[in-house]
Amino acid sequence: MAKVDWPAADKRSLIGKHISRTDGPVKATGAAKYSYDINRPGMLWAKVVTSPHAHAEVVSIDTTAAAAIPGVEAVWHDETLKEVVYVGHIVAAVAARTEEIAQEAIRQVKVQYKVLPHQVVDNNPSLAAGNPAERKAGNVEEALSKADVVVSGEYGIPVITHCCLEAHGEVNEVKGDEMLVWPSTQAVSGYGNQNLAQGGGVAQNKIRVDCQHMGGGFGSKFNFELAPGAKPIAAILSKKTGKPVKLMLDRDLELAIAGNRPSAFAKIKVGASKDGTVTAFDAETWSTGGQGGAFNSGIMPYPLTKVPNVRIIGKRIITNRGGQRAWRAPNHPQACLLTMSALADTAAQLKMDELEFFLHNAALTDRPEVYREELRIAADMLGYKAKAHLRGDPKAGAGPVKRGIGIAIHTWGGLGHNSECDVTISGDGSVEAKIGTQDLGVGTRTCIAQVVGETLGLSLDGVKVEIGKNSPYPPSNGSGGSTTIGGISVSSRKAATDALNALLAVVAPKMGVAADALEAAEGKIRQIEKPHVAMSWNEACALLGKEQITKRGVNVPAESRTAKLIDANVGGVQMADVSVDIETGVVTLNEMVAVQDCGLIVNMKLCESQVYGALIMGVAYGLYEECIYDAKTGRMVNADMEFYRLAGLKDVGKLKVHLMTGPAYESRGIIGIGEPPAISPGAALSNAVANACGVRVPNLPLTPDRVIAALQKGGIA
Amino acid sequence: MTDNNVTSGVSRRGFLKGLGVGTVATGLIPSVAPETEAAEQRPALRGPGEIPITLKINGQNRQLNVEPRVTLLDALRNRLDLTGAKKVCDRGTCGACTVMVDGQPVYSCSMLAVEAEGRMITTVEGLGTPTQMTAVQKAFVKHDAQQCGFCTPGFVMACTAFLSSHPNPTLEEARAGLGGNLCRCGTYAGIMEAVLEAAKKGGA
Numbered sequence: 001m002a003k004v005d006w007p008a009a010d011k012r013s014l015i016g017k018h019i020s021r022t023d024g025p026v027k028a029t030g031a032a033k034y035s036y037d038i039n040r041p042g043m044l045w046a047k048v049v050t051s052p053h054a055h056a057e058v059v060s061i062d063t064t065a066a067a068a069i070p071g072v073e074a075v076w077h078d079e080t081l082k083e084v085v086y087v088g089h090i091v092a093a094v095a096a097r098t099e100e101i102a103q104e105a106i107r108q109v110k111v112q113y114k115v116l117p118h119q120v121v122d123n124n125p126s127l128a129a130g131n132p133a134e135r136k137a138g139n140v141e142e143a144l145s146k147a148d149v150v151v152s153g154e155y156g157i158p159v160i161t162h163c164c165l166e167a168h169g170e171v172n173e174v175k176g177d178e179m180l181v182w183p184s185t186q187a188v189s190g191y192g193n194q195n196l197a198q199g200g201g202v203a204q205n206k207i208r209v210d211c212q213h214m215g216g217g218f219g220s221k222f223n224f225e226l227a228p229g230a231k232p233i234a235a236i237l238s239k240k241t242g243k244p245v246k247l248m249l250d251r252d253l254e255l256a257i258a259g260n261r262p263s264a265f266a267k268i269k270v271g272a273s274k275d276g277t278v279t280a281f282d283a284e285t286w287s288t289g290g291q292g293g294a295f296n297s298g299i300m301p302y303p304l305t306k307v308p309n310v311r312i313i314g315k316r317i318i319t320n321r322g323g324q325r326a327w328r329a330p331n332h333p334q335a336c337l338l339t340m341s342a343l344a345d346t347a348a349q350l351k352m353d354e355l356e357f358f359l360h361n362a363a364l365t366d367r368p369e370v371y372r373e374e375l376r377i378a379a380d381m382l383g384y385k386a387k388a389h390l391r392g393d394p395k396a397g398a399g400p401v402k403r404g405i406g407i408a409i410h411t412w413g414g415l416g417h418n419s420e421c422d423v424t425i426s427g428d429g430s431v432e433a434k435i436g437t438q439d440l441g442v443g444t445r446t447c448i449a450q451v452v453g454e455t456l457g458l459s460l461d462g463v464k465v466e467i468g469k470n471s472p473y474p475p476s477n478g479s480g481g482s483t484t485i486g487g488i489s490v491s492s493r494k495a496a497t498d499a500l501n502a503l504l505a506v507v508a509p510k511m512g513v514a515a516d517a518l519e520a521a522e523g524k525i526r527q528i529e530k531p532h533v534a535m536s537w538n539e540a541c542a543l544l545g546k547e548q549i550t551k552r553g554v555n556v557p558a559e560s561r562t563a564k565l566i567d568a569n570v571g572g573v574q575m576a577d578v579s580v581d582i583e584t585g586v587v588t589l590n591e592m593v594a595v596q597d598c599g600l601i602v603n604m605k606l607c608e609s610q611v612y613g614a615l616i617m618g619v620a621y622g623l624y625e626e627c628i629y630d631a632k633t634g635r636m637v638n639a640d641m642e643f644y645r646l647a648g649l650k651d652v653g654k655l656k657v658h659l660m661t662g663p664a665y666e667s668r669g670i671i672g673i674g675e676p677p678a679i680s681p682g683a684a685l686s687n688a689v690a691n692a693c694g695v696r697v698p699n700l701p702l703t704p705d706r707v708i709a710a711l712q713k714g715g716i717a
Numbered sequence: 718m719t720d721n722n723v724t725s726g727v728s729r730r731g732f733l734k735g736l737g738v739g740t741v742a743t744g745l746i747p748s749v750a751p752e753t754e755a756a757e758q759r760p761a762l763r764g765p766g767e768i769p770i771t772l773k774i775n776g777q778n779r780q781l782n783v784e785p786r787v788t789l790l791d792a793l794r795n796r797l798d799l800t801g802a803k804k805v806c807d808r809g810t811c812g813a814c815t816v817m818v819d820g821q822p823v824y825s826c827s828m829l830a831v832e833a834e835g836r837m838i839t840t841v842e843g844l845g846t847p848t849q850m851t852a853v854q855k856a857f858v859k860h861d862a863q864q865c866g867f868c869t870p871g872f873v874m875a876c877t878a879f880l881s882s883h884p885n886p887t888l889e890e891a892r893a894g895l896g897g898n899l900c901r902c903g904t905y906a907g908i909m910e911a912v913l914e915a916a917k918k919g920g921a
Contacts, residue, residue: 024858025850027866028873030801030841037800045795099795100784165813165867165901215803215867216901251806265754441864441902609861609907616903641806641899649892649905 002357004490006600006669008455008566012451013521014460016606016666021443022460023213032213035184038171038619040244044073046237047102047110048226049092050253051084052120054320054634058082058091058111066108067095071101074240075109077402078231084113085291086320088257090230095237095245096273118320120629122263122288128315135298138309140271147271150280151349154267155341156699157334157625157682159288161259162327169227169248172234174200179207179235186217187478193223200239201546210469219326220259220616222478228256228292228323255639260627261327262289264297264334266697268342271309276352276360278343281307283285285338286315289324290603293332301343302335303411303571304364305546320634321627326480328617329412329675333682335539337700340408340683346695348391354377354407354516355388356686358573364411367571371409373658374573374595378407380577381593381656392694400583402694403590406576406687410679414598414672415557415568416486416713422558423452423495424550425503429538431456433495433629434466436473437488441613442674443606447485448492450602452594455496457520474552482672486566487555489602489670493565494553502549507540560669567668572596574615574680576688577653582711585704587689589619589653592681597660598672604659611657611677618681620647624701763831770818770834774799775843783830789823790814792830793840801841812898813871815878816840819916822878822897841870844877853877856911864902872898875913886916 007015026032052590058173061197063075077092084091092109096102115166121127128314170183179200185191192207194560200207226249234247264287272281278301287295297314301307327333331333349356362371388405389395396402402650424432437444456462466473477487500520507525508515511533526534545629560566577591594611601607625644638644664695680702690696690706697710718775764883772779772792781796793799793816802825805813809827816825817839845851850858853876863869872895879886879894886894891912898909 007777020858020861021863023866024861024863025847027852027863027869028854028857029845029847030870030873031847032866033800034803034867036804037794039795039798039800096783099791100786119836163901165803165811165865165899167805182901212864248804251808441866443864497718605861609864609904612906613864613903616900616905640808641810642808646899647903647905648899649908652903652905655906695817 002501004493004497004565009410009666010646011680012454014454015444016604019450019460019603021446021447021606022251023445033697034166034213034215035182035211036166036215036248037531038182040171040173041520043171043244043246044095044097044237044241045099045102046093046095046234046245046247047106048090048233049106049111050114050712051091052086053113053115053476054115054120056084056113057116058084059114060112061092062110065091065110066105068106069101069108069622071097072105073097073243074237075238076233076236076240079156085510086257086322088253088322090227093233095241096169104204111307118634119178119320120634121631122159122317122319123265125286125315127317128286129318130316133314135312140280140282140309140311143309144271144282147279148274149346149349150273151270151346152268152698153342153345155338156265156432157263157337159263159321159702160261160625161627161644162218162220162325163255163646164218164220165199165217167249167251168221168255170234171246172200172238174202174235174238177206178200180210181207182210184214184221185211186221186438186440186480188438188468189457189475190478192470196232196235199235204340205471207470210468211438212468213339214438214440217280217479219330219480222326222480224501235289240383251641252561252639255644258320259593260290260324262287262295262321262334264295264338266297266338269340270342270346272346272350276347276357277508278304278307278361278364278483280309282311282316283338286317288317288319289320290319290321290324296331297335299331299335300339302332302339302401303409304339304361304367305366306364318418321475321629331607332410332679336408336410336679337686339349341686341696344406344687350689351390353388353390354691355384357453358407358409366411370571370597371573374571378573378575378593378595378638381658382577382591383574386568387429387577391691396692396694400581402580402582402692404578404580404690404692406689408574408674408680408683410572412482412570412676412679413568414482414486414570414676415561416490416566417477417483417672419476419487419491419555420559421488421491421495421553422474423492423499423553424498424535424548425541426548427544427546428539429541430464431458431462432464433492434473436470437467437476437478437484438479439467440479442485442610444484444538446606446649447602448488451489451492455493455713456500457522457524459523465682466715482674482676484672485602486670486672490555490560490565492602495551496553498551498553506543507535510543511535516602540559564667565669567671568589568698570597570671571677572676572680574684576684578685578692579690580689580692580707582693587702587707589685591654591656592684593656595658595660595675596673596677597665598673599668600666601659601661602670607659607673608657610673611659612655614646614677615681616657617678619652619685620674621687622700622702623651624683626701654689770831772833772838773836774832774838775840785829785831788826788831789816789828789833790825793825801840803867803871805867808885811873811911814870815871815874815898817878818875820881822875841874844873851877853880853911853915856915860907860910860914862904862907862911864904868898868900872900874906876915880916882914884916886912888913
């Protein structure tokens with residue numbers, strides 16, 4: 001395999017440019033077929049029966065009445081299930097000729113439960129179970145006792161849910177010994193696992209996965225499961241009936257069981273010296289991930305890895321709520337909110353400007369210079385100097401509407417994942433790139449076309465990209481951890497480079513020079529030294545006759561990192577400018593800026609879109625989002641989109657995005673972008689509200705009731 | 718529409734009067750046309766099983782069988798394979814299912830298919846195609862007003878309808894006028910640029 005690198009800035013024709021996504025037209029015209037849109041001949045509709053109790057023993061399940069309804073073709077229930085542990089726990093399912101009949105049939109499944117005690121409260125540390133996780137550095141007690149100032153506070157961020165617009169689910173068609181499956185997934189190559197194979201009674205290598213478009217995942221769509229531990233119901237029902245089955249979750253279930261980012265609450269003490277240097281960080285945290293894992297607070301103080309004296313005690317509260325799933329930058333938004341709140345409260349206690357405080361303490365991060373540069377750029381973009389004031393300063397406003405600015409900083413890994421790509425060049429000049437990857441909305445197809453086009457000197461139109469299928473498409477990892485663009489860019493660059501070299505070997509004798517004297521550019525194969533001596537791309541490919549060249553490129557993350565094709569670890573800074581009406585408690589976002597580095601940017605337009613999108617998602621969880629549970633019934637009471645509020649067009653204020661470019665950043669290679677900018681928004685908003693109204697609103701989301709309660713309580717933290 | 722299509726033996730007007738919430742309920746159901754006295758006629762009972770109906774969609778008459786309880790959205794998606802309108806909230810909140818009925822934007826999840834009989838239905842499939850996009854669709858692509866794209870057809874329909882009634886919107890008007898649609902990926906920055914540019918280019 002040829003050694004590859006990225007072209008220098010002045011040589012790039014496609015990489016790094018503002019390019020519209022190639023599948024934009026099919027999406028904007030409704031022509032794109034998502035998994036939910038797949039309608040197969042003779043297809044049945046499945047619906048699931050779920051537990052109305054947060055905790056119960058399953059005594060009996062009687063499906064007779066449901067099975068007798070005309071149009072119902074199969075009824076299934078989980079015979080192994082003895083206990084349900086949250087409202088929405090799947091116990092049975094039906095498949096019927098229409099969605100309406102299926103809906104009616106699930107109401108006729110009679111399940112007898114013996115109700116058991118439940119527990120859904122997650123904001124009380126005394127409910128924690130098991131041994132807490134503990135991380136210690138230095139001597140935190142001694143450092144706190146010697147600190148010039150010690151600031152204590154309690155902060156929190158509730159469970160939120162992903163609310164993917166396309167619900168979780170799939171269309172499944174077991175045909176003889178083969179299974180065709182159209183899932184809404186973040187991981188096409190890994191989707192056809194052993195469990196799914198067993199459900200459909202087929203061999204694992206007989207599963208054909210197809211996901212051309214998917215309507216959002218954000219970390220919640222890695223597995224086939226509708227909910228953690230759930231059986232592959234659509235496959236089971238298709239196997240039973242011999243017909244294709246569509247099973248997509250209804251919206252209430254989608255919100256209650258298919259998301260769930262763990263909550264995080266903390267009591268924190270920060271010790272600092274008079275000049276603002278953080279010397280000690282002492283935190284006790286508690287969190288729920290339902291029955292699953294909870295928030296990992298060990299990454300605090302975040303991202304101040306070099307605070308010398310640290311003690312973090314992380315407790316986990318098991319609740320009868322839907323299981324947790326990864327959410328855009330797992331653990332980081334929580335750690336950021338908790339840490340940044342405590343740090344901004346420390347700055348306020350010291351009567352130190354927040355920007356100065358972060359510039360000073362950037363020394364305690366892994367990348368001080370990056371943060372300092374980004375802080376200065378963000379401050380310029382927001383007009384920080386003219387607007388900034390200390391907490392409680394009359395400059396916040398004389399009337400009931402107070403204005404304030406908040407700052408947060410974050411980090412993320414984002415090393416490109418394992419990925420393989422086949423590039424095929426044919427005698428008619430056509431080029432095809434195939435990868436078993438997926439597009440969650442980042443623009444995967446477009447980035448592959450850019451890299452292959454760049455390598456072969458072609459335009460985007462000259463490259464056909466095929467993704468969304470598992471084997472025989474070359475395998476690529478699931479899209480998690482902001483690893484996709486790094487992974488697929490390297491594998492496609494390598495495949496295209498090798499394919500080009502094979503073509504040049506054919507062309508070189510015809511052009512009377514050695515292959516290494518040739519290059520592909522501007523739709524031509526030409527001599528590097530004499531660019532006017534050229535052959536058109538199509539003429540060159542015609543030399544292949546009926547032969548094709550197919551080469552496979554492989555990204556091995558560690559090797560590619562050494563070769564500076566990809567890298568990990570970025571820094572980002574965000575600042576929010578808000579108005580708070582202290583009479584009504586309403587928070588209005590005026591403006592938010594994001595400054596982010598992510599190495600070499602493949603597509604500037606799509607990369608900016610990721611950052612804008614992350615900011616908006618952050619505004620939603622900062623100001624509105626919360627899974628509200630009723631302690632008595634154990635139910636999520638706002639499992640619909642009216643009361644589980646997302647941000648709308650009128651909520652997002654003015655947004656500005658700046659991506660770091662230039663040789664110092666680009667020479668690191670490609671680094672993922674999807675997650676980092678979603679980390680800071682909640683913290684920046686919380687700090688801005690504290691700066692505006694003079695008191696800390698301890699818990700997200702920053703709803704009017706919380707703001708009013710904090711104002712009534714008073715005090716700095 | 719007229720109440721001839723009402724599917725129960727009770728006329729809507731009589732039903733609403735009975736509840737004493739006529740004006741409020743009319744405001745909540747965007748698809749309801751002004752009531753007329755002619756609507757007082759009692760229509761024949763239809764259903765409860767599947768009944769044949771004809772829907773005029775994108776200029777074509779389409780015949781299908783649906784139970785009266787089937788929404789226009791489910792009829793489009795499940796019976797006619799017109800899957801551009803998406804099912805997301807299914808409760809008239811998110812706008813992903815937006816179509817136009819007699820030129821007005823309507824949440825198709827909140828209208829019954831039988832209610833749409835005799836009316837002009839336009840779905841996203843009736844606007845442009847990938848190779849011949851409308852001005853709104855072109856602007857969405859150019860300004861990257863989409864990521865996963867699941868909300869996009871609904872937004873395109875809402876923008877198209879909005880621009881036909883507000884050819885020169887201000888930023889604030891556009892924000893309010895498109896406030897009935899939600900995006901999870903966060904494409905609002907691109908959507909605002911797209912709608913303002915499409916307005917300059919003469920809208921739909």
